[in-house]
Amino acid sequence: MTTIKLIKNGPYMVEGDDVKVFDWDSQQYAVAKHPFYLCRCGASTNKPFCDGTHSKIGFKAAEAAVSGSGDKPAR
């Protein structure tokens, strides 16, 4: 399973054994470690990865999920 967890006012944290990241030409990005963090604010200088710029620009993104609206988690 792959999980994408939103960091509040920050990036996507991606966890999973079998997840790959590609550009629009289907070239694969090297992912140095897991989990990894993908830019969500649009301002990283190391896109698609997070470089912490969200903090500097005051990125606000706190749209929480509605409780119970997701799929039932696997148990």
Added chain:
Amino acid sequence: MTTIKLIKNGPYMVEGDDVKVFDWDSQQYAVAKHPFYLCRCGASTNKPFCDGTHSKIGFKAAEAAVSGSGDKPAR
């Protein structure tokens, strides 16, 4: 396998049978369909999902992967 493909100057396209999206409180977002698109420009009004705002704001994000730098794709 989960694949995250960057749309040039646009969102992340996420494909996979077993991928879930959570907020910082571990509440799961409902994903209506697959693949789905996660905001990458920081300006969607429907975060974490893309609503097309990247086009309106002129989001530029064209950092391609370096050829051959990724893991070897599974065959």
